[in-house]
Amino acid sequence: MEVTQAPARAKRRGPDAPFANQYHAWLRTMVLIRHFEEKAGEAYALGQIGGFCHLYIGQEAVAVGTLAALRPDDYVISAYREHGQALARGMTPRSVMAELFGKATGCSKGKGGSMHLFDASINFMGGHGIVGGQIPLGAGFAFAAKYRGTDQVSLTYFGEAAVNIGSFHEALNMAGLWKLPAIFVIENNGYGMGTALKRASAITELYRRAASYGMPGVEVDGQDVVAVKQATDDAVAHARAGAGPTLLEIKTFRYVGHSMSDAASGTYRSKEELDSSRQRDPIVLLEMRMRELGMLDDDSVKKLEAEVIEEIADAVKFAEESPEPEPGALWTDVYAPATT
Amino acid sequence: MAVLTYRDALNAALREEMHRDENVFLMGEEVAEYNGAYKVSRGLLEEFGPRRVVDTPIAELGFAGIGVGAAMVGLRPVIEMMSMNFALLAIDQIVNAAAKIRYMSGGQIGCPLVMRGPGGAALQLGAQHSQAFESWYAHIPGLKVVMPATPADAKGLLKAAIRDDNPVVFIEGEMLYNMKGEVPDGEYVIPLGRADIKRAGNDVTIICHSKTVAPALNAAKTLSEEGIDAEVIDLRTIRPLDHETILASIARTNRVVVAEEGWGFAGVGAEVVDVIQREAFDALDAPIIRVHQADVPMPYNKHLEKAAKADATKIVAAVHQVCYRN
Numbered sequence: 284m285e286v287t288q289a290p291a292r293a294k295r296r297g298p299d300a301p302f303a304n305q306y307h308a309w310l311r312t313m314v315l316i317r318h319f320e321e322k323a324g325e326a327y328a329l330g331q332i333g334g335f336c337h338l339y340i341g342q343e344a345v346a347v348g349t350l351a352a353l354r355p356d357d358y359v360i361s362a363y364r365e366h367g368q369a370l371a372r373g374m375t376p377r378s379v380m381a382e383l384f385g386k387a388t389g390c391s392k393g394k395g396g397s398m399h400l401f402d403a404s405i406n407f408m409g410g411h412g413i414v415g416g417q418i419p420l421g422a423g424f425a426f427a428a429k430y431r432g433t434d435q436v437s438l439t440y441f442g443e444a445a446v447n448i449g450s451f452h453e454a455l456n457m458a459g460l461w462k463l464p465a466i467f468v469i470e471n472n473g474y475g476m477g478t479a480l481k482r483a484s485a486i487t488e489l490y491r492r493a494a495s496y497g498m499p500g501v502e503v504d505g506q507d508v509v510a511v512k513q514a515t516d517d518a519v520a521h522a523r524a525g526a527g528p529t530l531l532e533i534k535t536f537r538y539v540g541h542s543m544s545d546a547a548s549g550t551y552r553s554k555e556e557l558d559s560s561r562q563r564d565p566i567v568l569l570e571m572r573m574r575e576l577g578m579l580d581d582d583s584v585k586k587l588e589a590e591v592i593e594e595i596a597d598a599v600k601f602a603e604e605s606p607e608p609e610p611g612a613l614w615t616d617v618y619a620p621a622t623t
Numbered sequence: 624m625a626v627l628t629y630r631d632a633l634n635a636a637l638r639e640e641m642h643r644d645e646n647v648f649l650m651g652e653e654v655a656e657y658n659g660a661y662k663v664s665r666g667l668l669e670e671f672g673p674r675r676v677v678d679t680p681i682a683e684l685g686f687a688g689i690g691v692g693a694a695m696v697g698l699r700p701v702i703e704m705m706s707m708n709f710a711l712l713a714i715d716q717i718v719n720a721a722a723k724i725r726y727m728s729g730g731q732i733g734c735p736l737v738m739r740g741p742g743g744a745a746l747q748l749g750a751q752h753s754q755a756f757e758s759w760y761a762h763i764p765g766l767k768v769v770m771p772a773t774p775a776d777a778k779g780l781l782k783a784a785i786r787d788d789n790p791v792v793f794i795e796g797e798m799l800y801n802m803k804g805e806v807p808d809g810e811y812v813i814p815l816g817r818a819d820i821k822r823a824g825n826d827v828t829i830i831c832h833s834k835t836v837a838p839a840l841n842a843a844k845t846l847s848e849e850g851i852d853a854e855v856i857d858l859r860t861i862r863p864l865d866h867e868t869i870l871a872s873i874a875r876t877n878r879v880v881v882a883e884e885g886w887g888f889a890g891v892g893a894e895v896v897d898v899i900q901r902e903a904f905d906a907l908d909a910p911i912i913r914v915h916q917a918d919v920p921m922p923y924n925k926h927l928e929k930a931a932k933a934d935a936t937k938i939v940a941a942v943h944q945v946c947y948r949n
């Protein structure tokens with residue numbers, strides 16, 4: 284048997300050259316997610332979006348950096364804080380916003396909602412609402428890829444609070460045991476609802492948990508989209524080569540409350556802590572880098588903002604004007620259509 | 624037609640379906656090298672290799688979830704649970720994922736999975752190993768629940784379950800595995816959702832499934848000696864429930880006993896009774912009587928266990944009651 288790779292902290296490496304041509308696209312997607320989420324928050328306050336709604340503001344570089352490393356035929360699955368990942372994977376703001384509005388034109392025909400965004404055409408296998416429940420499913424996609432002998436990989440997102448639930452342990456053990464082509468991404472935003480990581484996990488360097496499962500574990504700066512992309516590239520290459528899964532602990536911040544019914548700061552985290560977390564904003568960091576490289580100036584930032592604002596406004600309008608599901612939709616999609 | 628045990632009928636169904644469809648694989652604890660805790664998978668590792676007959680760690684939630692994930696992307700996993708008691712650890716994946724993926728995704732993604740294994744009591748296994756959970760799964764829209772009572776049904780229904788595009792919970796019985804019966808060779812597929820009249824009769828309908836079918840047939844024999852001609856309906860599929868066969872029988876017999884292995888409270892029989900009172904109220908000549916496990920955890924002591932279980936004697940007594948005979 285192979286020796287377990289020592290867990291590591293990922294160092295941002297090398298010059299920008301290999302990726303610089305993608306910076307514009309990444310910046311645009313991050314800005315798009317930020318505006319989308321802000322608008323979703325407004326629509327929620329207006330009662331246009333119902334139920335639980337968890338925003339991704341502050342975490343944009345995680346979705347954008349990880350998904351930049353995947354191929355279209357790879358699989359992606361996430362928890363309920365998945366608007367940003369759905370958009371970064373290529374779902375349109377229209378189809379996501381319409382789903383949040385519960386409309387028939389939404390990606391899940393209005394039957395999923397904020398927590399259950401699906402798009403089978405791009406292998407976006409859903410947002411899932413039971414903490415940790417999606418982790419075995421993600422391992423299952425990797426199992427299927429290996430079973431079929433393809434070189435697809437499966438990437439599974441979950442919050443840092445999910446590492447304490449049994450499904451994490453069971454799925455990672457089997458993924459490590461069977462060397463499944465999987466990438467497990469802990470989005471460590473420091474909190475599960477109001478519980479700080481150190482109040483929930485016996486160790487707080489979560490990447491070290493990988494050692495139990497015979498896979499590399501890597502700590503990544505989740506505010507730096509380039510570092511995220513590099514770390515994910517390594518994990519993807521490892522998986523495609525047949526060397527098995529990787530656990531990425533991507534450290535990030537959620538600027539907002541746990542869900543729309545929760546204040547950004549309060550009893551469990553102070554205003555000061557929240558403010559200091561905003562010092563390393565993923566969008567600002569990439570903008571600064573691009574300006575240093577002479578790739579961005581005030582005009583191009585303004586132009587980008589204007590485009591994105593228009594795109595989101597269009598998505599909201601589309602969602603508002605879209606029809607409600609037909610009453611008959613209640614009864615469809617429970618079972619597969621009868622075949623003979 | 625060959626005479627096979629229920630166990631070997633299941634084995635034949637698995638083997639045939641694995642030959643027929645490369646996407647079908649078997650996964651679970653002890654299914655491969657050990658040949659299955661109850662030997663249902665005997666010889667399959669040898670025939671299909673470790674890629675398609677996969678031993679797992681003891682991690683019911685985890686491997687059920689891996690099965691659900693594999694099914695979401697087009698494989699057809701057969702997930703063996705060593706016992707349905709242990710499937711409680713996996714029920715989150717079955718209820719919260721498998722049963723809902725199609726609906727939550729607006730019809731984009733399905734889950735053609737079979738979760739199978741023995742349910743209910745055997746002999747003196749005690750409270751944690753003797754439970755019948757079919758009503759738990761039958762409660763869930765999006766799932767199908769199938770429970771064969773004979774070797775032929777075991778084969779025909781398992782083949783249909785594997786070919787079904789929905790998640791199917793397929794519950795066998797430890798006490799059924801050794802049962803022998805004639806089983807059609809080769810392509811024998813029984814459509815899901817159809818009950819079977821195991822004995823035709825005109826005076827009373829006994830509705831049962833799985834391990835209560837044999838005692839119901841024994842009860843019918845006893846009753847025929849008394850001049851009561853009982854019809855025995857084996858539900859075979861709990862969900863979707865075959866209303867038609869049930870109602871057609873009651874229209875003739877006007878009297879009903881519903882027997883099941885599990886507890887009565889919110890059990891399968893409760894649903895059957897509800898269907899009958901709504902659809903066939905005027906056909907009834909007597910209140911329906913249910914026979915089921917005593918409302919207690921299963922005791923270990925063999926006399927107490929016998930007292931707790933539904934059996935032929937209790938079914939006969941229930942028939943007497945609905946026929947107003949004593």
Ligand SMILES: Cc1ncc(C[n+]2csc(CCOP(=O)(O)OP(=O)(O)O)c2C)c(N)n1
Pocket residue numbers: 364412413414415441442443444445470472474475476541
């Ligand atoms: C099994 C389960 N228990 C509890 C909940 C309620 N709940 C929803 S989100 C959440 C916190 C999860 O935090 P984390 O995994 O860190 O993700 P984040 O919200 O930070 O993205 C809890 C307790 C749930 N959805 N599922």
Ligand SMILES: [Mg+2]
Pocket residue numbers: 442443444470471472473474475476
């Ligand atoms: Mg968190």
